[in-house]
Amino acid sequence: MPKITPYFSKKLIAWYIQNKRELPWRNTLNPYHIWLSEIMLQQTRVSQGLPYFLKFVAAYPKIEDLANAPEDEVLKLWQGLGYYSRARNLHATAKIISEDMRGVFPNNYKDLLKLKGVGDYTASAIASISFNQPEAVVDGNVYRVLSRHFSISTPINSTTGQKEFKQLAQQLIDKDQPGTFNQAIMEFGARYCVPQNPDCENCIFNNSCVAFQQNKVAVLPVKIKTKPVKKRFFNYLVVLSENEHTVLQQRTGKGIWQKLYEFPLIETSEEINLSSLKKLPQFQTFSEKINIENISLFNEKPVIHKLSHQHLSTRFWIVETLEDKENTVPISEVKNYAVPVLIADFVSEFFENY
DNA sequence: AAACCGGGGTC
């Protein structure tokens, strides 16, 4: 392990005081607000999470307001932010704190860690920022700053790497101002020690950064390769009745988009045409429940919706019917449901051409 | 330990 002196932490905090962004969760120690921001910012850039934070605080000023909201409403507000288990866990945790803990937020790392959706990073962040506990955070920014400054090549996504960087961060943390230190090192990584082409020549640490001196900035941090993305083929059946109702269903079970709404879906192993679609057992079952007047393909060219771990090659089939059966909603009201961005984009385009 | 879970930005 490198030798630890107060030099690094003091200089980092001095930089932070001069260069930090003004963000709404930096004007408060309210654990509800800190928690909300930290959950939203998991694997999410500040610029993307910020408008959602403002929406949630306005809709749910107190944690009780969040706890008392219907889950569908919370998911709708979360729509577009991704990783929807965060929203479900957020809501469940709000209920637990509100109903089982008399609305009092856990005030230490160990108890925070027990909350749903709160792991090592988030427990440390809340403990340090809201409760002044010396618990070091290690997020993607911290990995990058530390691996470069101390030239550590241990893969950051290995078990040993996670332990090593956590231990180093814990030694570096300023115990007199742990929350400020944690935010400072993350802000420095996000704003200065950026992944690509950082301005090392003018960096305040360029006389102590080992990676800079060894010309290894570009190859740090080291990350173990990930597997290639999966390709999937989605066929959405967009029912359109004579009075413009459609069928929406809620996703259940495992996999992506749990509890979000979508049109009836038939997944295939490859792109298919209309005659092939009609022969599928899933389609046969579907067609028994509805009197199909006509089917047409909305988009000949599939929409490639890219998730981080899979590409969804998607085509929408317009299924016209005369009847208006149960469990249908006006297609103009789909916007009131929590749907994947893929579905929201389709609905927008549908009305543009309507 | 590895797989899974979104969407958007950057180069």
Add this chain to the structure above:
DNA sequence: GACCCAGGTTT
């Protein structure tokens, strides 16, 4: 196309 983002949970 590859990589990254104020990570956590499940298998």
